[in-house]
Amino acid sequence: MVRYTADHKVYIKILYWGMASSGKTTTVDTLYRYTKENEKDIAPTGNLTKISMASGSTLYFDRGIFQSTKQKPRGQVFYHVYTVAGQRRFSPLRKKIFKGTDGVIFTVDSQTHLFEDNIESLKELKNITRGKLITEIPLIVMLNKQDLTEVIGEEDFKQVLKDEKLWYEPNDEYYRWNPIIYKTCALYEKRKDVYRSFTECARRTGLYQIYGDGEAPIGDNAKDIRDF
Numbered sequence: 001m002v003r004y005t006a007d008h009k010v011y012i013k014i015l016y017w018g019m020a021s022s023g024k025t026t027t028v029d030t031l032y033r034y035t036k037e038n039e040k041d042i043a044p045t046g047n048l049t050k051i052s053m054a055s056g057s058t059l060y061f062d063r064g065i066f067q068s069t070k071q072k073p074r075g076q077v078f079y080h081v082y083t084v085a086g087q088r089r090f091s092p093l094r095k096k097i098f099k100g101t102d103g104v105i106f107t108v109d110s111q112t113h114l115f116e117d118n119i120e121s122l123k124e125l126k127n128i129t130r131g132k133l134i135t136e137i138p139l140i141v142m143l144n145k146q147d148l149t150e151v152i153g154e155e156d157f158k159q160v161l162k163d164e165k166l167w168y169e170p171n172d173e174y175y176r177w178n179p180i181i182y183k184t185c186a187l188y189e190k191r192k193d194v195y196r197s198f199t200e201c202a203r204r205t206g207l208y209q210i211y212g213d214g215e216a217p218i219g220d221n222a223k224d225i226r227d228f
């Protein structure tokens with residue numbers, strides 16, 4: 001739920017969702033370090049909050065707060081970035097963490113033998129969002145761990161999205177809001193498209209607010225959107 005304050009601050013919640021070990025925490029770590037060490041459109045404010053087990057697996061959630069570095073005409077934008085704990089048993093917890101989410105980055109562990117586990121995680125997300133993905137909540141996909149061999153490709157995952165009714169055909173007005181599928185690597189040294197996938201989700205979340213009043217802009221609402 002995007003929140004506006006009287007002093008022209010905007011708060012947006014972006015959530016990394018995906019199966020255990022898909023790389024959500026690593027992604028936020030990399031995003032944090034990359035935007036701290038380089039001059040980018042967002043910069044972290046404060047520290048990352050990580051609640052994890054000794055194994056590194058998330059026990060509760062992670063949270064990082066990022067701030068737009070460009071003062072927008074009407075104020076400052078803050079992104080509250082969360083990751084869920086991906087292990088199966090934390091399902092009730094994920095539902096809680098999901099509350100108030102404005103944009104989702106679905107993080108796939110691309111190793112082929114995990115294909116079904118990723119689908120299960122997507123189904124759980126779909127269930128919680130009750131038909132709001134894409135139409136009200138922008139969805140971006142990271143096919144993560146693309147540095148490994150034997151990985152799921154873009155077409156394979158597009159088919160999954162089609163099967164789950166999360167893909168619109170070219171003649172549909174939601175077509176332009178189809179998830180972009182990024183082939184990523186979250187490891188800092190080999191990072192690929194971590195920043196890009198985040199900024200695309202953030203951008204879409206903004207467009208949904210500005211042009212669609214919280215929904216995917218279609219029809220007349222979408223005619224003024226130029227940057228496609």
Ligand SMILES: Nc1nc2c(ncn2[C@@H]2O[C@H](COP(=O)(O)OP(=O)(O)OP(=O)(O)O)[C@@H](O)[C@H]2O)c(=O)[nH]1
Pocket residue numbers: 018019020021022023024025026027056057058059083084085086087144145146147148184185186187
């Ligand atoms: N090769 C490779 N390993 C990765 C990548 N991203 C994450 N990993 C590794 O995968 C393991 C799990 O990463 P996490 O970031 O903890 O995964 P998570 O999605 O937060 O897992 P949960 O918190 O249990 O839901 C770690 O050992 C990471 O170093 C990647 O892009 N490539």
Ligand SMILES: [Mg+2]
Pocket residue numbers: 024025026056057058083084085086
């Ligand atoms: Mg984690």
